[in-house]
Each structure stands twice: as C-alpha cells, then as structure tokens.
Amino acid sequence: MVVEELFDTIEEALLDILARIDDGDENALQDLKKIKVYIKDLNDVLSIIEDKDTIKDFEKKLDILSKKFDEFLMDIVRVTG
DSSP, X not given: OOHHHHHHHHHHHHHHHHHHHXXXXXXXXXXXXXXXXXXHHHHHHHTTOOTTOOHHHHHHHHXXXXXXXXXXXXXXXXXXO
C-alpha cells in the first residue's frame, strides 16, 4: 500500500466515524479514540524517516527498532520469570 492510499483510507475511516457520531452511534466515539492511538503510532513510526533516507535506510532503521523491541521483550520475560 502506498502512503497516499494509507492516508486516503484513514480519511475515509474518520469521515465514516464522524458521520456515525452525528447519527448518535455511541460506539463511534470509542472507534475515534482507537483511530487516535493508531495515528499517534503511525506518527511515531514515520518520525524516524528523514528526507534524505532511501528505502534501504528505512529498512535498516526498522530492523534496529525491531531488535530493540525484541531485547525489551526478553527483559520483560526475565523480570517476570
């Protein structure tokens, strides 16, 4: 999926949720809160990209993040036993 398609999908989801809120759907507010978390997470991921980065640079950064996350999980396993 290209980034433009991703943003189009997010926009469609937001418009749908806002329409549901206007219609009085009580679950729509919870869905909006979930979307907020997803957008924050997406922002965190995209913030590691710099203008000069190539796809290979981005892949390397994701690999480093993945390794750090794996180390974090292993630390949790060690602590919790």
